[in-house]
Amino acid sequence: MTTSPPCPTRPPTYPHTHPHWWQRPWVRYGALITLLALSGLVILALVREQTGTQGFLVGLGLAVLPVPLLVAAFRWLDRVDPGPWRNLLFCFAWGACAAALIAIVANSFATRWIATATADPAGADTLGATVIAPVVEESAKAAAVLLVFLFRRRDFTGIVDGVVVAGVTATGFAFTENILYLGTAFGTDQLTGDSGIASVTAATFFVRIVMSPFAHPLFTVLTGIGFGFAAVLADRHHLRRALLPLSGLLLAMGMHALWNGSAAFGEYGFFAVYAAFMLPAFGLLTWLVIWTRQRELATVRAELPAYVAAGWLAPTEPFALGSMRARRIARQYARRHAGKPAARAVAQYEAYATSLAFLRRRALRGRAGADYVVRERELLDALWHRREVARPALEHAARATAPPPARPWPGHWAYGPHPGYGPYGYAPTAPAPIPVPVPTPIPVPMQYRAPHPYLPYSPPQPYRQ
Template sequence: MSADVLDARSAALETTAWGERFHFFQPRNVVFWMFLWLCGTGVVKGWQMFSPLSGYFGRALLIASVVGVISAAVWGWWFRHVDRYERQPVALVITAFVWGATAATFAIAVPANTAVGSLYGKLFGQVWAQDWHAGLSAPFVEETAKGIGIVVLLALAPRLVRTPTDGLLLGAFIGLGFQTSEDLLYSVSGATQGFGAHQTDGLLGSIATRTYSDIISHPLFTALFCAGIIYLIGTPAQPRRIVRGLALVVIPVVVHGVWDSMIAIAGGSGAIVFVIMAGDVIFGLTALWIAFVWAHPREAHFVRDVLAPEVDTGVLTDAEVTAAAGWRQQRQYIKAGTDRADRKRRRHIVRAALDLLADLASGKGHDTDDVLDTRAEITRLRSVGAQAPS
């Protein structure tokens, strides 16, 4: 094994900080205390909003909370699944979620949106404000409130938040926290309509509306916005790309604004609302796909550098390392299997290669027990395929 290949592995692990741990308690970091203050303020303000409803509307509040927890768990599982390479520490992910659910929502967005709405009403009249307030306030206020979260995480974990993919995934969890709190607000608001005479109907209607609207909502907006901030700021793993950064910051604001204003834009026409909604969804998801396409080459480069020594020693092949570096390459590699058993074996080898990547990152490139066990598993999987009857 050449020294150059090992040096490239060490450099990749140093640059990406894959395998690093996150320590939340940082008493000497002023951002840590700012985080606690703003999140604490958010918790207090949220409590002040919901506690008066805990009596008569207690059942609606409980149901909305349970649905919110289930929805957050499902979306959170999916976001962790998308985190293909070395996953972010759970503590950092929770920190991102908490910022979105407390500080961004109740400490910043709710009072700011209220203030902007009041200003619009005084300047342009209540009718205009009712039509356009959401679309011309929330995108700017809420994306900024959530975007501050990635800057906070950069200050709390500068070695862990380095690539646009980190921005996409951590931004998704910040947005998920915001979405969870916002869904709770809207659900309880639906239950309280008509003085609570039809709590269940109002609650279920709000939950249904928020469920389908969550397909293109705050996790998507914030993922794009936070990836844009990473491009704008630049990190040791990602050189500054101003144009990409500005594009990814502006796009979610536009998509969010159109989504919140589509009834006003359509002039009340249901058909036009549907067209605008479909176009906004397609545009938002396309932007997210492009963001991952932009981020993929650097991530794949780091994966190849970390796993290249395993090719030299015969643990992995070039094709397997390439498959581990991208979803499309993985599908092509698995599809090239000779039969169903071979395709299944290839799928397991790619997963084991990603496990080896994580073990190497945790062990700083050294041959730890986990690394040796994963290598042995890859060898076993390959031998099973070789022994299979033709």
């Protein structure tokens, strides 16, 4: 009779290997910050050289006006599963510094080369604005979306993430470009003898800041949508994951070229393109993003009940976490009763629960990565450590946003000695309730379950072998 060897009490140890110096996070962060800082200094010097100090200050003061509104709008779209601020800061810095520098250098070089080759400066400017500029600028802005897609894949999970990343990048690019255009217009007014902000500056401000502050974000959002569709595909669809971002980039270039070439369509060509293409495209994309956000909330309500059955969430939490109004009420309740740290903990609880729902949806569709179990454990532990603060707030929000009870039967009286009784104490007989089919429970793809629900202070159990 043979016996099996005993199981080892600990996993085998391997010699510790140090990563290469260029693979260390602080080296990569330092190189990225240095690159963006140098790009910012160079673009600052170039813009100041073209506009002058006074024009630069005027352009800076006017160009900064739409930035908070645009960033707040994109942050509002990302409220269901908000990404980290460091990604948005990187995207804005890339658009304002690196992408703007690439665009200025490449556009100037290409326009001068075309003018020298064709001996037609006017034609070179038109060709550069309608062909060269859209290709160069959209490619430079798409580089930021590609970097976030590759190196921050955990934070890039769908269409809304692509829209937010691309939109913030284009907002930074438009900020620098508006400084250049408004500063140049102010210099033109100064040369003509006008004092203060005169006709050219006012016209430029109206066109670029009032009428079309969303122009650059609208173009680059098409690229972001392509990356967003690629993010929801499985890893085995390599060709489609490559073609979707490329298709979005080509659409962005085409719309950008149409916008830049609108001046060549006659006196009212700009207004025709604005009314016929820009406004409908802006409305369509806004509808798409809001519809996608509603689908994300539906995913939260559909996937989190599995964790209620496992003991990790309270029964009322999926409903509260699937409603933006309930989330807001929960944060306000926590801030009112326990201060700002509690409200911050509730906001983190909501974000972790949303990420958990999205992770489960990807797992059920076969799109979860190799670190699915580890990521699920991290999210569940983060929820467990914040449950004491978040659960009372979410329960209060669920009660506050619960729909009113339906009328028990048609034609019942709303007055009488008791609720539901008619005049003289008469109570009609309610019809028999309609049986509701119970859906088949979805299996929970988890390696361990929550602690006993009646022991809230016990630590989470380890993985089951």
